[in-house]
Amino acid sequence: MSASSFTARRTRQLGLALVILVVVALLPFGVKDVYTLNILILMLMYAALSQSWNILGGYCGQLSLGHALYFGIGAYSSTLLYTKFGILPWFGMALGGVIAAGIAMAIGHACFRLAGHYYVIATIVIAEIGLLLFHNWDWAGAATGIELPFGRDSWVTFQFARNKLPYFYFALGFAAVTWLVTWKIENSKWGYWWRAVKDNPEAAESLGVMVFNSKMMAAAVSAFFTAVGGSFYAQFVAYIDPESVMTFQFSLLMALPAVLGGIGTLWGPALGALILIPMTELTRTFMGGSGKGIDLIVYGCLIMVIALARPDGLVGLFHRRKRSAA
Amino acid sequence: MSAAALLEVRNVWQRFGGLVANSDVSLSVQAGEIVGLIGPNGAGKSTLFNVIAGLRPPTEGSVWFDGQDVTRLSAPERCARGIGRTFQVVKSFDSMSVADNVIVGALVRTSSTKEARRKADEVLEFAGLAHRAEVSAIELTPPEKRRLEVARALATEPKLLLLDEVMTGLTPSEARAGVDLVRAVRAKGVAVLMVEHVMEIVMPLVDRAVVLNLGAVLAQGKPADVVRDERVIGAYLGERHRA
Amino acid sequence: MTAAIVIQSLASGLLMGLLYGLIAVGLALIFGLMDVTNFAHGEFLMFAMYVTFFCFSFFAIDPLLASPIVAAALFVFGAVVYLGIVRFAMRARTNVGMVQIFATFGLAIVMRGLAQLLFTPDYRSIPHTWLGGKTVSMFGIYLPAPQLAGGAVSILAFAVLYVLIKKTDFGKALEATREDAGAVALVGIDKNKVFALGWGLGSALVGLAGAIMASFFYIYPDVGASFALIAYVTVALGGFGSVFGAFAGGIVVGLVEAMTAMVLPPSLKSVGIYAVYLLVVFFRPRGLFGSI
Numbered sequence: 001m002s003a004s005s006f007t008a009r010r011t012r013q014l015g016l017a018l019v020i021l022v023v024v025a026l027l028p029f030g031v032k033d034v035y036t037l038n039i040l041i042l043m044l045m046y047a048a049l050s051q052s053w054n055i056l057g058g059y060c061g062q063l064s065l066g067h068a069l070y071f072g073i074g075a076y077s078s079t080l081l082y083t084k085f086g087i088l089p090w091f092g093m094a095l096g097g098v099i100a101a102g103i104a105m106a107i108g109h110a111c112f113r114l115a116g117h118y119y120v121i122a123t124i125v126i127a128e129i130g131l132l133l134f135h136n137w138d139w140a141g142a143a144t145g146i147e148l149p150f151g152r153d154s155w156v157t158f159q160f161a162r163n164k165l166p167y168f169y170f171a172l173g174f175a176a177v178t179w180l181v182t183w184k185i186e187n188s189k190w191g192y193w194w195r196a197v198k199d200n201p202e203a204a205e206s207l208g209v210m211v212f213n214s215k216m217m218a219a220a221v222s223a224f225f226t227a228v229g230g231s232f233y234a235q236f237v238a239y240i241d242p243e244s245v246m247t248f249q250f251s252l253l254m255a256l257p258a259v260l261g262g263i264g265t266l267w268g269p270a271l272g273a274l275i276l277i278p279m280t281e282l283t284r285t286f287m288g289g290s291g292k293g294i295d296l297i298v299y300g301c302l303i304m305v306i307a308l309a310r311p312d313g314l315v316g317l318f319h320r321r322k323r324s325a326a
Numbered sequence: 327m328s329a330a331a332l333l334e335v336r337n338v339w340q341r342f343g344g345l346v347a348n349s350d351v352s353l354s355v356q357a358g359e360i361v362g363l364i365g366p367n368g369a370g371k372s373t374l375f376n377v378i379a380g381l382r383p384p385t386e387g388s389v390w391f392d393g394q395d396v397t398r399l400s401a402p403e404r405c406a407r408g409i410g411r412t413f414q415v416v417k418s419f420d421s422m423s424v425a426d427n428v429i430v431g432a433l434v435r436t437s438s439t440k441e442a443r444r445k446a447d448e449v450l451e452f453a454g455l456a457h458r459a460e461v462s463a464i465e466l467t468p469p470e471k472r473r474l475e476v477a478r479a480l481a482t483e484p485k486l487l488l489l490d491e492v493m494t495g496l497t498p499s500e501a502r503a504g505v506d507l508v509r510a511v512r513a514k515g516v517a518v519l520m521v522e523h524v525m526e527i528v529m530p531l532v533d534r535a536v537v538l539n540l541g542a543v544l545a546q547g548k549p550a551d552v553v554r555d556e557r558v559i560g561a562y563l564g565e566r567h568r569a
Numbered sequence: 570m571t572a573a574i575v576i577q578s579l580a581s582g583l584l585m586g587l588l589y590g591l592i593a594v595g596l597a598l599i600f601g602l603m604d605v606t607n608f609a610h611g612e613f614l615m616f617a618m619y620v621t622f623f624c625f626s627f628f629a630i631d632p633l634l635a636s637p638i639v640a641a642a643l644f645v646f647g648a649v650v651y652l653g654i655v656r657f658a659m660r661a662r663t664n665v666g667m668v669q670i671f672a673t674f675g676l677a678i679v680m681r682g683l684a685q686l687l688f689t690p691d692y693r694s695i696p697h698t699w700l701g702g703k704t705v706s707m708f709g710i711y712l713p714a715p716q717l718a719g720g721a722v723s724i725l726a727f728a729v730l731y732v733l734i735k736k737t738d739f740g741k742a743l744e745a746t747r748e749d750a751g752a753v754a755l756v757g758i759d760k761n762k763v764f765a766l767g768w769g770l771g772s773a774l775v776g777l778a779g780a781i782m783a784s785f786f787y788i789y790p791d792v793g794a795s796f797a798l799i800a801y802v803t804v805a806l807g808g809f810g811s812v813f814g815a816f817a818g819g820i821v822v823g824l825v826e827a828m829t830a831m832v833l834p835p836s837l838k839s840v841g842i843y844a845v846y847l848l849v850v851f852f853r854p855r856g857l858f859g860s861i
Contacts, residue, residue: 293685
């Protein structure tokens with residue numbers, strides 16, 4: 001029975017994703033105001049970024065809290081190449097992805113043998129070093145950052161200063177691609193290997209799993225897409241400095257949706273982003289302006305409550321209901 | 327001991343600082359044979375097991391498998407050559423389903439998950455776990471978890487299966503079921519080397535027994551001969567078996 | 570750069586290092602006891618600094634005098650956090666590490682938000698302390714009195730902690746619980762009580778550090794974040810869970826920071842600390858004094 005029901009489940013997942021894709025793609029026809037569109041764009045971007053983080057942190061179990069480094073590399077690659085050499089951001093985006101993947105593998109090469117907390121802190125520390133270096137790198141704008149020159153709205157230069165709608169569709173595509181990649185990986189050798197590595201590396205080795213290679217592969221894929229997200233973000237906000245693309249805050253924002261939604265699951269990151277991002281933005285808008293910190297209190301409470309009440313993440317809610325219905 | 331032995335451990339020494347855990351151990355397993363590795367606590371069974379499984383290379387000596395020196399090969403490489411193993415303390419992949427656990431093993435022989443899934447179904451059927459295939463591994467009972475480890479190792483299509491105290495902690499009826507499973511494994515042509523503590527179960531099951539004591543081979547041979555060996559009785563079997 | 574300047578900055582680095590050790594030791598203690606990393610540790614420090622500030626502004630109690638009060642307040646706070654939050658985080662069947670990280674991280678954000686709400690985001694400082702502005706000169710080195718007092722308090726605290734862990738029943742219960750929490754329950758020690766006391770003690774130590782810090786550092790809601798990472802690095806350098814490793818780790822961090830500041834621009838002074846952390850764990854994956 002398992003083979004056919006398995007195929008059926010995968011097809012259902014794909015179908016559901018398609019329906020969601022179509023529905024979200026139609027949203028802009030109903031949503032006209034810029035504020036809501038911005039929230040939707042950020043939501044999709046974080047769904048994609050968190051899905052990318054999930055590949056290394058969730059599936060392969062290597063809890064990185066230094067993904068801001070890859071995000072920043074992506075943002076700086078496309079921006080620097082465009083402002084300094086006139087190379088179109090699309091190439092910068094691809095190159096940034098490759099550089100980030102390379103750096104992730106170099107970091108992994110050195111850090112993957114570190115255990116638990118030592119590994120987590122190493123990832124934080126390396127990202128912080130990156131942040132400090134960019135802070136002091138004059139050619140890259142140092143602490144003042146770089147502004148993208150104001151140009152005509154165009155897909156060629158990936159600049160849309162007046163109408164943000166194209167960013168929405170790119171972010172949607174980005175989220176769809178990372179979802180699809182994860183969906184593909186779930187039923188691939190790498191997907192099985194990653195989960196085995198996460199659960200028990202020693203047992204995995206005895207079953208022929210190349211543990212180190214598995215981690216390296218996960219790191220490369222994860223960093224590549226994170227950097228693509230960084231390039232997108234740089235185009236979207238049209239101005240970057242180290243503080244706005246490379247701080248620890250970003251590393252957390254990438255991990256959080258996956259953790260809250262369900263770590264190492266297909267839908268977790270999207271579900272987490274769906275709840276977390278609008279909530280963050282809304283509390284910031286309606287309660288944060290006064291600088292009174294209520295937004296932080298709400299946000300922090302939410303993280304605490306979900307972590308304590310649903311250790312498996314929010315996707316667990318759906319599974320449970322399904323089981324009791326069956 | 328013929329040259330065509332499947333597994334050959336040649337003059338293995340394992341030292342940890344001043345402590346000698348294995349001294350000059352040699353043993354062999356023929357294709358399709360069930361060999362029991364027994365001995366009292368601290369005899370060096372686990373150390374030797376780890377040398378064979380590839381967790382830690384020996385200080386001296388070598389391990390040969392299928393006519394090749396595998397002494398320095400890593401655990402995944404040994405698995406690829408055809409050595410499967412279980413763990414004394416069960417190490418299932420607890421966030422995955424039972425079937426997925428086995429698929430991980432099957433993927434060492436194929437890159438197609440479809441093929442691996444088919445293989446896993448077959449192995450689970452063989453190991454009597456088919457009805458639990460979709461359950462999360464964390465929900466299995468302890469004897470089921472041991473079965474899962476055997477199934478997972480079998481999915482790698484080993485020529486030799488190393489069993490590390492798989493009968494420990496089982497009730498007599500569970501252990502009997504375990505014995506049947508090991509016999510069925512051998513019937514598929516897989517050789518078995520089992521480290522075991524529970525003599526009553528091992529002796530009727532194995533073709534040959536190797537007794538370790540104080541890190542060295544004390545005796546080896548047919549179970550019936552081994553249990554009558556005075557040195558073995560003195561070192562290990564004790565009053566209970568003499569009576 | 571003259572030798573005097575080098576010695577001067579190494580001496581300041583050493584004093585700062587003693588404080589880093591004191592900030593970090595609570596983290597190490599709690600980790601060693603129950604394998605939990607408190608991601609709100611920096612906010613505990615922030616909270617302690619505010620308590621010190623209010624002791625001063627409402628009751629005119631000097632930070633040095635207030636430090637036992639602050640430590641006591643943090644003791645209660647830490648125990649309450651354990652009983653109210655962490656205890657539940659430890660019950661998770663899956664993703665245990667993740668749940669702990671994000672439960673305490675959520676707490677950190679709430680604490681920061683509360684500080685903004687109640688105390689405003691303004692930078693505050695304690696203007697006139699007994700030791701403020703005074704320096705002590707020894708062998709031609711000038712050391713600020715508050716930092717010197719901080720160093721002394723740190724050494725004293727570590728000495729007391731040593732006696733507490735090695736010589737008292739509480740220390741033995743702590744040690745036994747970290748070895749085997751399950752077995753401890755069998756001999757009638759209430760695991761939860763020991764853990765709560767451990768959290769209390771760990772928090773009291775960071776409270777002590779906060780009281781000292783408040784006498785010469787700005788106090789604001791985000792102040793903890795700047796010290797949290799240094800505290801994690803300190804603990805990891807010493808070897809997670811090793812209480813006296815934190816002491817040594819703190820000194821290493823303080824000295825390395827001072828040395829980096831001599832050769833690199835001030836904005837890069839943390840790079841030295843981070844680089845040393847990486848170097849150490851690459852060669853000793855369990856830190857300088859970590860076991861296993």
